[in-house]
Amino acid sequence: MTTTSLNRSSGTERVSRWVNDHRKWIFAAPAMIFTAILIGFPIGWTIYLSVTDAKGSVRAPADFIGIENYIDVLTDVDRFWPAVMRTGVFTFGALAVELVAGMAIALLLWRPFKAQKWVRVAILLPFVATPVAIAMMWRLIFDPNIGFANRVLSWVGVPPQPWFSEPATTLPTLMFVDIWEFTPMIAIILLAGLTSLSDEPDEAARIDGANAWQRFWYVTLPLLRPVVLVAVLLRSIDALKTFDLLYVVKGQGGGSFHEAETLNIYVYGLSFKYNDFGTASAVLIIFFLMILVVMWLLTFRRKGAKL
Incomplete structure (x- = not known):
């Protein structure tokens, strides 16, 4: 060779x-x-x-303007910062209720009982429907004139409520719809975590004389902490992106007084109503950085913290 x-x-x-x-x-x-x-x-x-003054079309010639769009956005106290506040209130307000309600539902479904499978299927029904269909359904239910919600209130002597018609009640009502739809998602994630836990720590705490609340707070919840964190991360990311519910109910601009205008609705208006793609892109980048900061706080900063 x-x-x-x-x-x-x-x-x-x-x-x-x-x-x-x-x-x-x-x-x-x-x-x-x-x-x-x-x-x-x-x-x-x-x-x-x-970093350009792109307007009218993303293919149209655009000039480089540096951080001017970012300065305009960050100094906009009429639309941008109120939209940031509404986004935060909607996301974390709904998430807090969904987490508590989801945990309660998961604990109820944790132990076997009759017709447990059917109950699980029934709880999942709101989550499997499309957000647009759910938004249309609740828009009809909360209609101030023909809505079923005000009719039920009239049966118990409560005057009709404006629901989606008044700025003060619009965002809380939208949060209620979001809670109704996505609490099953949190419940299923937490239920999966509960079923994976060993019974030994709970039995040991029971033998030591701990009551149900003490066993949950000091035994079950610490063991479930990683699953809770996953549920919070998934749901918070999803809630921050909420667009379809808000748009179907209140339309472009989030209502006449921008009462439901979150950052997603704000960017949509900048892009498809005013064709101001430069400013809209700056808002998206700022929003993206905000989400990264939130995710960082939820993951790295909570590693050594107790729930």
Whole structure:
């Protein structure tokens, strides 16, 4: 065998060994590259638009204006900051109630009882329906003239309520609809976590004389903390993106007085009503950074904290 053949064989073996040692990355690389492009390109394009005066069309010529759009957005106390406040109130107000109600439902379904499977299916029904259909249904229920909600109130002598018609009641009513729809999601996640827990710590606490509340607070809840964190992360991200419910009920601008205008509704109006893509992109980047900060606070800052 010649020296050239030996070198070629040795080189082939080295390549084969390298491929074998790194096969998990080689096989995953196409999907990782595709995902990076799929995520990176929209973010990069949005960042580019946010530092230009793009208006009318994203294909129209646009001039570089630096951080001017960001300054305009951050100094907008009439629309941007109220939208930030409504987004926070809607997201974390609904999330807090959903977490408490979801935990209560999960605890009720934790222990076996008759017709448990049917009860689980019934609880899941609000979650499987599309948000647009649910928004239309509750819009009819809360209609001030023909709505079933005011009719029920009239039966008990309570005067009709404005629900979606008044700025003071619009956001709380929308939060109620969101709670009704997404509490089952929290309940199912927490129920899955509860069923995976061992019975031994609870039995030990019972033998030591702990009552039901003490066993839940000092035993069950600490063991369930990682699952609770996952539920909070998933639901908070989803709630921050809420658009369809708000748009179907209140339309563009979030109502006549912008009473339901969150950041998503605000960006939609900037983009598709005023065609101000530069400002809209700046709002999206700021919103994206806010979400990253919230996620960081929920994950890294709570690692050593007690619930």
